[in-house]
Structure formats: C-alpha cells, structure tokens
Amino acid sequence: MKYLVKKIFTLIMTLFLVSAAAFIAFQIIPGDVVTSILGTEATPEREAQLREELGLNAPPAVRYFQWISGVLQGDLGVSYRYAKNMNEMMPVAELIGDKLPVTLSLAAISLVLIIAVAIPLGVLWARSRNKVLDAALGVITQASMAIPSFFLGILVTYFFGIVLKCFAPGDYVSYEKDLGGFLFYLLFPALAIAIPKAAMTARFLRNSMLTEMKSDYVRTARSKGCSEKRVMYGHVLRNAMMPVITFLGMIMAEIVAGSIVVEQVFSLPGIGRLLISSISTRDLPVVEILILYITFVVILVYFLVDILYRVVDPRISSK
Amino acid sequence: MKSKCSKKKNKYLIAGLCMTGLVVLLAVIGVFWTPYSTTAMSASERFAAPSLRHLFGTDNFGRDIFSRVMKGIGTTILIGTLVVAISGAAGILLGALTGYFGGIVDETVMRLIDAVNGFPSILLALVVISVMGTGQKNLVISLGIVFMPSFIRIVRSEFIRLRDADYISRARLMGVGRLRILFVHILPNTFSAFWVSVMIGFNNAILAESGMSYLGIGVQPPQASLGKMLSDAQGYLTSAPWYALAPGLTIVWIVLGFSLLSEGIRRAGDGNRSQGGDGI
Numbered sequence: 001m002k003y004l005v006k007k008i009f010t011l012i013m014t015l016f017l018v019s020a021a022a023f024i025a026f027q028i029i030p031g032d033v034v035t036s037i038l039g040t041e042a043t044p045e046r047e048a049q050l051r052e053e054l055g056l057n058a059p060p061a062v063r064y065f066q067w068i069s070g071v072l073q074g075d076l077g078v079s080y081r082y083a084k085n086m087n088e089m090m091p092v093a094e095l096i097g098d099k100l101p102v103t104l105s106l107a108a109i110s111l112v113l114i115i116a117v118a119i120p121l122g123v124l125w126a127r128s129r130n131k132v133l134d135a136a137l138g139v140i141t142q143a144s145m146a147i148p149s150f151f152l153g154i155l156v157t158y159f160f161g162i163v164l165k166c167f168a169p170g171d172y173v174s175y176e177k178d179l180g181g182f183l184f185y186l187l188f189p190a191l192a193i194a195i196p197k198a199a200m201t202a203r204f205l206r207n208s209m210l211t212e213m214k215s216d217y218v219r220t221a222r223s224k225g226c227s228e229k230r231v232m233y234g235h236v237l238r239n240a241m242m243p244v245i246t247f248l249g250m251i252m253a254e255i256v257a258g259s260i261v262v263e264q265v266f267s268l269p270g271i272g273r274l275l276i277s278s279i280s281t282r283d284l285p286v287v288e289i290l291i292l293y294i295t296f297v298v299i300l301v302y303f304l305v306d307i308l309y310r311v312v313d314p315r316i317s318s319k
Numbered sequence: 320m321k322s323k324c325s326k327k328k329n330k331y332l333i334a335g336l337c338m339t340g341l342v343v344l345l346a347v348i349g350v351f352w353t354p355y356s357t358t359a360m361s362a363s364e365r366f367a368a369p370s371l372r373h374l375f376g377t378d379n380f381g382r383d384i385f386s387r388v389m390k391g392i393g394t395t396i397l398i399g400t401l402v403v404a405i406s407g408a409a410g411i412l413l414g415a416l417t418g419y420f421g422g423i424v425d426e427t428v429m430r431l432i433d434a435v436n437g438f439p440s441i442l443l444a445l446v447v448i449s450v451m452g453t454g455q456k457n458l459v460i461s462l463g464i465v466f467m468p469s470f471i472r473i474v475r476s477e478f479i480r481l482r483d484a485d486y487i488s489r490a491r492l493m494g495v496g497r498l499r500i501l502f503v504h505i506l507p508n509t510f511s512a513f514w515v516s517v518m519i520g521f522n523n524a525i526l527a528e529s530g531m532s533y534l535g536i537g538v539q540p541p542q543a544s545l546g547k548m549l550s551d552a553q554g555y556l557t558s559a560p561w562y563a564l565a566p567g568l569t570i571v572w573i574v575l576g577f578s579l580l581s582e583g584i585r586r587a588g589d590g591n592r593s594q595g596g597d598g599i
Contacts (some may be wrong), residue, residue: 082406148526148574150530150546151567151570154553276445276535279445291449292447
C-alpha cells in the first residue's frame with residue numbers, strides 16, 4: 001500500500017514536470033504566434049487584440065498555471081489553425097475528442113494481435129527440436145524486425161488491399177457509422193504495427209523460456225513425474241512470462257509511436273495524423289496537449305505494468 | 320562446441336559485412352555517378368517496369384528509380400552517421416564523466432535518462448522537431464539529442480565497471496592525471512561495447528530518419544530520401560508497385576545488414592562468453 005502511494009506520487013510529479021517542460025519548450029520557440037496566425041500584414045491594433053484574446057500578455061509562470069489548471073478542468077485551450085466558425089476558435093478538446101477512439105482502438109487491436117501471435121509462437125519456438133523450424137523462425141523474426149512500420153503498412157495495403165482485395169485502401173469507415181466495418185478496417189493497420197512487435201516478443205519469450213528450462217525446478221518437476229505439458233505450461237511458461245510482461249509494457253509505448261506513423265499510411269483520422277499536421281502547421285496548443293496526452297498514456301502504462309508485475313510475482317513485494 | 324560457436328559468429332559477421340558493404344559501395348558511387356540523372360524527367364518513360372535499362376523501373380515523372388535510390392542511400396547514411404557522431408561524442412563525454420566520478424550529477428543525469436528512455440525514439444524526435452522546426456539540419460540535431468541517452472548509459476556502465484579495476488588504481492598510484500586515466504586508460508577498453516551500440520544507434524537513426532521523411536517532416540525535396548520516395552510511391556501502388564518496393568526493400572536491406580553486423584561484432588567481442596543465445 002505504501003508502495004502504491006509512493007508510485008502514484010511519482011506519477012503525478014513526472015506528469016507535472018513533463019507538462020512544465022512541454023510548456024517551456026514551446027515558449028522558447030522562435031517565431032511569434034500572433035504573426036503566424038494573422039500574417040505580416042495585420043494592423044498593430046488587431047495584433048494587440050489577438051494577443052489579449054490568447055492571454056499572451058501575462059508572464060510565463062502565470063500563463064503556465066492558467067494553462068495547466070485549465071487542462072486539469074478539461075479546458076484544453078484553442079487551436080491556432082482550426083476554426084469552428086467565423087468568430088469562434090476551435091477548442092482543442094473538440095478537435096481531439098473524435099480522434100481518440102480511432103487511435104485507442106488501433107492500439108488495442110494491435111496489442112491483442114501481438115499477444116495472440118507472439119505467445120504461441122514463442123512457446124512453439126522454445127519447444128521445437130526441429131533445426132529447420134528453429135532457423136526459419138530465426139530468419140523470419142529477424143527480417144520482420146528490420147521492416148519499418150510504414151513500409152510494412154504499404155506492403156499490407158498492397159498485398160491485402162490491392163492483390164487480395166480484402167479491403168479498400170483509403171476507404172475508411174467511421175466508427176459512428178459502422179462499428180464492424182471500422183474494426184475490420186483497423187485490422188490491417190494493426191497488422192502493420194503488430195508484426196515486428198510480435199516477432200520481438202516471440203523472440204524474447206523464447207529466450208526467457210530457454211533460460212527457465214535450464215533451472216533446477218524444471219528438473220525437479222520432471223523427476224517427480226510431471227507431464228511435459230504440465231512442466232511447460234504450469235512451470236516454465238508462468239515463470240518465463242514475468243520479463244515478458246515488462247517487455248509488453250515497453251511494446252505498448254512503441255505501439256503508440258507506431259500508430260503515429262501507420263495512421264498516416266492508412267489515412268486514419270487519429271491522434272497521430274493530427275499530431276503530424278499540427279507540427280507541420282505549428283499549431284502549438286494542439287501539439288502541447290497531444291504530447292502531454294501521449295506522455296500520460298505511456299507513463300500510465302508503465303505504472304500499470306509495475307503494479308501487474310507485483311501481482312503476478314509475489315516475490316517482488318515481499319523482498 | 321567452440322568451433323561451432325566461431326562458425327556461427329563468422330556467419331553473422333560475414334553476412335552483415337557483405338550487405339552493408341554493398342550499400343556503402345552504392346552510396347559512394349552514387350555521390351560521383353548515377354546511371355541516370357536523378358532529376359531528369361521523361362514523359363515517354365513514366366512508370367516503366369523494372370528492366371535492364373531501368374533496374375528498378377521509373378517513377379511518375381519518368382525518373383530512374385535506381386539512381387534515386389543510390390542518392391537516397393547516400394542521404395540516409397550521411398544522416399545516420401552524423402546523428403551517431405553527435406550522440407556518440409556526447410555519450411562518451413557525459414558517460415565518462417558521470418560513470419567515473421558518480422555523485423549527484425550522475426544521479427541527476429541518470430534519472431533524466433530513465434525518464435527519457437521509456438519513450439519511443441520517433442516520438443521524442445517529433446517533440447524536438449516540433450520545437451525546432453522541420454528541415455534536414457534540425458532533423459540531425461533532434462535525432463542526435465534523442466539517441467544521446469543510450470550512448471551515455473552504455474559508456475557510463477563501462478566506466479563504472481572499469482574505474483575500480485586494478486590497472487586503473489595502479490595508474491592512479493603512479494600519479495597519472497584524471498583526464499589521462501579517463502580517455503587514455505579507460506576509454507579504449509569500452510570500445511567493444513560502444514561499437515555494438517553505435518551499430519544499433521545507427522539502425523535506429525536510419526529508421527527514424529526514413530520514418531520522419533516519410534511523414535514529410537524530415538529530409539525535404541528535392542533532396543532524394545528513401546522515406547520520401549516511399550510516401551510519393553504510395554499513391555501509385557496499383558499502377559507501379561515497384562516504385563514503393565525499391566526504396567522500402569532498400570531500407571530493410573540496410574537495417575538488416577547493420578543488425579547482422581552488430582550481432583556479429585557482439586559475438587566476436589563476447590568471444591568465449593557467447594552461449595549462442597540471441598539477445599534482443
């Protein structure tokens with residue numbers, strides 16, 4: 001319990017530091033926001049007015065606290081680029097709102113695919129006495145780890161979309177219209193994210209299992225007459241999964257990063273595409289919030305992995 | 320057993336050397352000569368399929384893809400090298416100082432690195448790029464910053480391992496200066512670990528560079544870049560699949576070559592310690 005409180009405190013401190021760092025970083029950016037919105041031909045009066053509207057006149061520390069307290073209350077600020085209509089600026093919250101489910105679903109499907117492929121594959125690989133299979137899996141996983149996700153995305157588009165005609169590339173279906181179609185469309189980008197990560201995880205699990213198989217308890221289990229199946233799944237796999245859980249936590253962070261690129265390949269309207277376009281147009285309030293958000297997700301995942309790890313392996317908390 | 324080990328080690332090293340050697344050769348030749356001009360457009364030869372005349376075919380402007388891939392490899396390797404040079408140099412300096420002296424600075428730097436290390440590199444690079452703005456120079460600097468922590472970490476741990484070694488305390492007794500101990504006595508002994516991380520860092524830099532150029536925030540046209548070629552090619556996937564395959568497979572080839580090479584070097588460095596397991 002004491003551990004949990006300490007962990008949560010660290011979590012909050014980290015988020016605070018990241019938000020401050022993000023804010024300061026975007027403060028020192030060269031170039032004036034007002035000029036970039038209005039262009040160089042604007043009148044000084046209009047510039048002063050906009051400066052007042054955006055609250056740019058206050059000192060940085062005050063602005064940071066205004067910003068962060070707004071964020072905590074759900075007010076994420078307004079975008080510099082997108083307008084709701086002629087008079088109103090687009091709130092960042094609204095901009096992000098309908099893109100969030102896309103990215104989250106993509107990440108979830110990818111994770112499920114990774115686990116579904118990597119664990120059986122890793123077990124099969126660790127158990128295989130077949131040299132050809134062993135070598136083949138080695139080559140396949142090595143090769144798939146070398147393929148960058150965007151190229152894999154293009155290959156998936158070409159193979160499943162154009163050759164096999166399983167789906168129509170670029171013909172994205174919104175989840176509000178057709179949930180089934182939406183999930184089916186996401187399956188292909190998820191595949192592009194999952195393949196290299198699944199290869200890594202399978203490799204990792206195999207190595208972890210091979211190490212465990214050399215342990216004394218395995219010999220003991222065999223000598224007391226446990227069936228091979230029981231030794232493998234009851235003893236070896238359970239222990240070999242420990243480091244894999246931590247590894248999957250790292251993979252989660254990679255999935256988030258991978259989705260930024262893969263969303264672009266499959267033209268999915270998710271967080272990643274918004275981030276890229278906001279970076280290109282220097283829409284800083286959106287970039288700030290997205291970075292804060294992604295950081296939050298990554299930190300939260302690490303936090304959960306840490307907790308999960310203790311639940312799965314009681315030895316750690318007793319130490 | 321031993322002969323089997325060394326046989327395996329050679330295989331990785333040889334395959335890696337052959338693959339990267341070919342790539343580097345193409346890049347060097349590409350600096351001076353390419354079969355066709357990389358910018359010459361030809362309306363009559365749009366989307367020519369791969370043939371002896373155009374090894375990788377031609378693109379939507381009738382430009383020879385092989386020539387552009389040659390130039391692209393050059394750009395990619397140049398950026399990868401610059402990134403590794405920046406982050407490697409910073410890594411040696413900071414890693415040596417923090418590892419050898421320890422203390423509060425070491426503690427602070429390590430906590431910072433821990434915080435940064437959990438984040439995927441392309442994400443960090445995006446953050447730095449969004450602060451500094453797009454473009455090739457900023458791309459190199461941002462990737463240089465992003466890959467610094469991994470080098471600091473590896474150099475630091477080697478320095479910690481070696482700082483209490485007998486030969487170092489002997490050197491200290493003899494009155495050798497601190498700087499000399501750091502960079503003449505310890506540093507050369509960290510190189511075998513350092514080279515492996517250089518290879519891995521180089522690979523990650525190439526992946527990040529091509530990814531960001533693909534997204535349009537890395538290398539800017541008219542400079543040839545494998546990532547940018549891929550994003551251009553994506554629109555013509557139905558009519559000219561070879562256009563996407565050429566730069567894509569080239570990236571895979573480069574990355575695979577360097578990871579085999581790093582594995583080979585690691586195994587060679589490990590020597591008898593090698594147990595045949597594949598580290599990730």
